[in-house]
Amino acid sequence: MPEYTPAPLVKAAEQFARLPGIGMKTAQRLAYHILTLPAETVEEFSAAMVAAREKVRCCGVCGNFTEESVCPICSDPKRDAGVVCVVESPRDVFVFERGGGFDGVYHVLHGLLSPMEGTGPGDIRVRELMERLSGDVKEVIMATNPTVEGEATASYVGRLVKAVGVKTTRLAYGLPAGATLEFADDVTLARALENRNEI
Amino acid sequence: MPEYTPAPLVKAAEQFARLPGIGMKTAQRLAYHILTLPAETVEEFSAAMVAAREKVRCCGVCGNFTEESVCPICSDPKRDAGVVCVVESPRDVFVFERGGGFDGVYHVLHGLLSPMEGTGPGDIRVRELMERLSGDVKEVIMATNPTVEGEATASYVGRLVKAVGVKTTRLAYGLPAGATLEFADDVTLARALENRNEI
Numbered sequence: 469m470p471e472y473t474p475a476p477l478v479k480a481a482e483q484f485a486r487l488p489g490i491g492m493k494t495a496q497r498l499a500y501h502i503l504t505l506p507a508e509t510v511e512e513f514s515a516a517m518v519a520a521r522e523k524v525r526c527c528g529v530c531g532n533f534t535e536e537s538v539c540p541i542c543s544d545p546k547r548d549a550g551v552v553c554v555v556e557s558p559r560d561v562f563v564f565e566r567g568g569g570f571d572g573v574y575h576v577l578h579g580l581l582s583p584m585e586g587t588g589p590g591d592i593r594v595r596e597l598m599e600r601l602s603g604d605v606k607e608v609i610m611a612t613n614p615t616v617e618g619e620a621t622a623s624y625v626g627r628l629v630k631a632v633g634v635k636t637t638r639l640a641y642g643l644p645a646g647a648t649l650e651f652a653d654d655v656t657l658a659r660a661l662e663n664r665n666e667i
Numbered sequence: 668m669p670e671y672t673p674a675p676l677v678k679a680a681e682q683f684a685r686l687p688g689i690g691m692k693t694a695q696r697l698a699y700h701i702l703t704l705p706a707e708t709v710e711e712f713s714a715a716m717v718a719a720r721e722k723v724r725c726c727g728v729c730g731n732f733t734e735e736s737v738c739p740i741c742s743d744p745k746r747d748a749g750v751v752c753v754v755e756s757p758r759d760v761f762v763f764e765r766g767g768g769f770d771g772v773y774h775v776l777h778g779l780l781s782p783m784e785g786t787g788p789g790d791i792r793v794r795e796l797m798e799r800l801s802g803d804v805k806e807v808i809m810a811t812n813p814t815v816e817g818e819a820t821a822s823y824v825g826r827l828v829k830a831v832g833v834k835t836t837r838l839a840y841g842l843p844a845g846a847t848l849e850f851a852d853d854v855t856l857a858r859a860l861e862n863r864n865e866i
Contacts, residue, residue, distance in 0.1 A: 470764035472739040474732055480719035483712045487697055498686055500758045502716055503723050503732055510720040513682045514713035517701055520679035521709040524702050533673055533702055540671040559699045565669035 469496065477503065526558075529600070531576035531593050533558040541565075541573055548572045550606040554597065554625060556580050556613060564611070572609075575600065580617040581624055594625055598632070607635040614641065668695065676702065725757075728799070730775035730792050732757040740764075740772055747771045749805040753796065753824060755779050755812060763810070771808075774799065779816040780823055793824055797831070806834040813840065 469478050477499055484495035502510055526532065527539035534540065541547055541561075551572030555561060561574050579592040601608070608629045612618035622638055630636045641659035643652055652660070668677050676698055683694035701709055725731065726738035733739065740746055740760075750771030754760060760773050778791040788794075800807070807828045811817035821837055829835045840858035842851055851859070
C-alpha cells in the first residue's frame with residue numbers, strides 16, 4: 469500500500485487478507501469499508517467474531533461445532549445413532565444438514581490424512597471414531613471429499629472400521645445433478661459409467 | 668443455515684455478509700474458518716478492525732483517511748497545493764497514490780450526488796472544497812468515476828469551481844492501456860476518437 473496509508477488501515481487490510489479466499493485487493497477494499505461504518509457497527513462486527521470463537525466448541529461425541537457439550541444432532545433421539553457419516557470438517561456437516569436428506573449422525577475428523585503436510589492418523593479424530601464403534605454402530609459412511617487426501621483418508625479409515633466388523637460405505641461417484649455430459653470431466657464420466665444402475 | 672447451527676456462528680456469518688462483495692456462502696465459509704483459528708488470532712483480527720475505525724479519521728483539509736489532524740499529503744511541502752484532485756472516496760486517493768503519477772493534493776467528497784438516493788450537494792464535501800479555493804489553488808481536477816453519478820457530480824461541482832474563476836479539468840476518456848480495440852465498448856471508442864491527439 470502507498471507509504472502514507474495510515475498504519476491501522478494497513479493492519480486491518482492485512483487481517484482481512486489472512487482469511488481464506490480474500491486477496492490483497494479485496495482485503496484493502498474491506499478495510500476501507502470498515503472505516504466508513506459507524507463505530508458501533510464495527511464493534512458489533514468484532515464482538516461477533518470473538519463471541520463465535522469463544523462460545524462455540526466441538527461436540528464431545530461427533531466433533532461438530534456446538535454451544536453445548538453434546539451437539540443437538542448427537543442428542544436428538546430421532547436421529548439414527550447407528551449410521552455414522554464421517555466428514556472432514558464441521559462445514560461438511562452444514563452442507564449435509566442443509567440438504568436434509570440424512571437422518572444418521574456425524575463424525576468430524578477435523579482434517580484429512582496428508583503425508584505432504586505431515587498429518588497422520590494421530591492428528592485427526594480417528595481414535596475417537598474407533599471408540600464410538602464399540603457401541604451399536606451398524607454402518608460408517610466415509611464422506612470425505614473426492615480429492616487425493618479425501619480418498620486416502622476414506623480408504624485408510626474405512627479399512628480400520630471394516631477390520632472391527634462394521635459395515636463401511638463410500639459416497640457414490642457420478643454425474644452431478646443438472647450437469648450435462650459435455651461438461652463432465654473424464655474421471656467423473658468413467659465413474660458414472662462404471663457405477664451405472666439398472667433402470 | 669440449518670436450524671441446529673450454533674447461534675454465535677450464524678451471527679458471525681451474518682456480520683461477514685454485511686460487508687460489500689461478500690455473499691452469504693462466502694460469509695458462512697469465513698465464519699466457519701474463524702472457529703478454526705486460535706482464540707488470540709481472532710482477538711487480533713477483531714482488535715485490528717476496532718483500532719482502524721477508532722484511530723483513523725478524516726484529514727481536516729482534504730478529507731482523506733489519516734491518523735493526524737492533517738494528512739501527510741496535505742502537510743507535505745513537496746506536494747503542489749495549487750492543484751486539487753477531487754475524488755469520491757479515500758479509496759480513490761489510494762489508487763492515485765499507488766500509481767504515483769500525481770504530485771498535487773486531493774479533496775475527498777465522501778460521496779457523489781445522487782438524486783435517486785437523495786444525496787444532494789449538502790451531503791458531500793462541496794462546501795469544504797469551495798472554501799479551499801479562496802487560497803492559491805490554480806487548478807481543480809474532477810476525478811470522479813465515469814458513472815452516471817460520477818459524471819453528474821463532476822459536472823455540477825466543476826461548474827461551481829469554474830464560476831469562482833479557477834481552472835477546472837476532467838480526467839481524460841480513452842482506451843485503457845493494454846486494451847485491444849476489439850474489446851473496447853462503443854462509448855469508450857467514440858470518446859477515444861473524439862479526444863484523439865496529434866502524433
